[in-house]
Amino acid sequence: MAQRIDIKDLNVYYGSFLAVEGVTMAIEPRSVTALIGPSGCGKSTFLRTLNRMHEVIPGARVEGSLTMDGVDLYGSDVDPVAVRRQVGMVFQRPNPFPTMSIAENVLAGIRLNNRRISKSDARDVVEQSLVGANLWNEVKDRLDRPGSSLSGGQQQRLCIARAIAVKPQVLLMDEPASALDPISTLAIEDLIAELKDDYTIVIVTHNMQQAARVSDRTAFFNIGGTGQPGRLIEMDDTRTMFSTPTEKSTEDYISGRFG
């Protein structure tokens, strides 16, 4: 249930604006890869190319190659909708569907696949996913309440439950804790540590300590200046990145000298 992603010479454009240039990296299965770097260096842009979510923005496109276990995600016969069912995503701001109950939110992705599932199966999926997202004990008595009735941290875990309910191969998270309080943040970080046994996780974070705590590998992105494309500066084991990075700019960024 976890797959390896290989990215080679990836350029991402918004119209004619080159936002991210020449990214080559490998993302290992069953591991957490953190993307760090100053604001505007293209972390979100790059992340969204991993499930083709950038394509919902008019004019956004990529060059280069991106394969998941050898399959070209951008092949002409590959449906972006199918890619997104394999590669789940959690956003910066929690976004449960406000008109759906907690249980319906969890089931949203499954209902999409048009699978008619029995009531008892549905109940099992809801429980498993909420347990998987460390939310079950808090919400098991009010599964039919609206998702928006939860706290921010709970909502974010509900979004994670919704993403893992469809059993994706990969889970992308774009600053999943940046809108949350410290306690909720810790809950999310614990959850990430558990989820990596089953999923390939890529997480964008602004928080150095968070990257150091949750990730196995860290990729540092940087930008030459405004209007310049973002680039991958270096990528290594997280421990190496935070102790003895090769690049001077990585060291500067990690030690808080800019960004």
Next chain:
Amino acid sequence: MSNSPQLARPTAAETAAVAAPAPSSGAPGDGPRTPVRGHPHRDRAGRAFSTAATVAGSTILVTLAAVAVFLVLRAWPALSASPEELTEGIQWFPEGTTLLGFVGPMLFGTVLASVIALAVAVPVSTGIALFISHYAPRRMANALGYLIDLLAAIPSVVYGLWGVAWLAPRLQPAWAWLSETLGFIPLFEGPAANPPRVILTVGIVLAVMILPIITAVAREVFLQTPRLHEEAALALGATRWEMIRMAVLPFGQSGLISASMLGLGRALGETMAVLMILSPGLTYSLALLQAGQHQTIAANIANQFPEANPLGVSTLIATGLALFVITLAVNMAARWVVARRKDFSGAN
């Protein structure tokens, strides 16, 4: 989100319902928690706003009450008259009927025409609005939106002329076909009238008339769907249509109800188009394709008013009162429906 239900605040009744709580909710400058001590003018502005809101709110309530009182007072002679007095005093009053027996079929006709109009217009408007908001390329969307807004500006008498002279002859074969193939259903029982001066034709013309307003409001509501929720659906692997069903339609539901009520309000009160198209009758008939079965309150008032004697005028005003009540009831029902789903509306 929060302003989608407010987009549609069509009738005095709705406006009053919204405006009423405004005074009590107070203005920003009010109350003890004013951290603007250094800015007395801001405080004054707050109080001015509060006063203005109170005045505006009460003005609307007073107007509404005045209309109701006026209707009741002027309708009183008819309301208190016996059926004999009505039959003798008014040339066009059907014999052997009470006032209620006179209003009833027209109320039925009014609601029937409006329901047909809504049944046709709401799905079509929703489709057009979704196309504009989520499918069409930007320039096409703008052009279409502009066109729809233009349609809203056409006077109803023009729609009436168009309905009689252009649309009705073209609908006749369809109605004839309907009565032949589906005639066993009471709704489509034949013979289909020719010319088709029937309630179904009226319903279609009314649908065209309320299409622009419903489409315009629905489009605005759909465009306000938070990107966040659209992306949530897309990231789960939703196609565009699935995303619309998951994020856009639920979000727009209450707005769509408001839009429909706006349209319904217009359809209920529409006079000219009905007057010009419908061959009137006073029955509770479900036969949509037969002439001389139905009449609407507004069209009847317009038809009889110029020739009516004082008791006749009073009777017509009584029917107007019935229309007023039903419009009010429709709006309150809509409000109730919207409020019932509030927990799930996303206004958190």
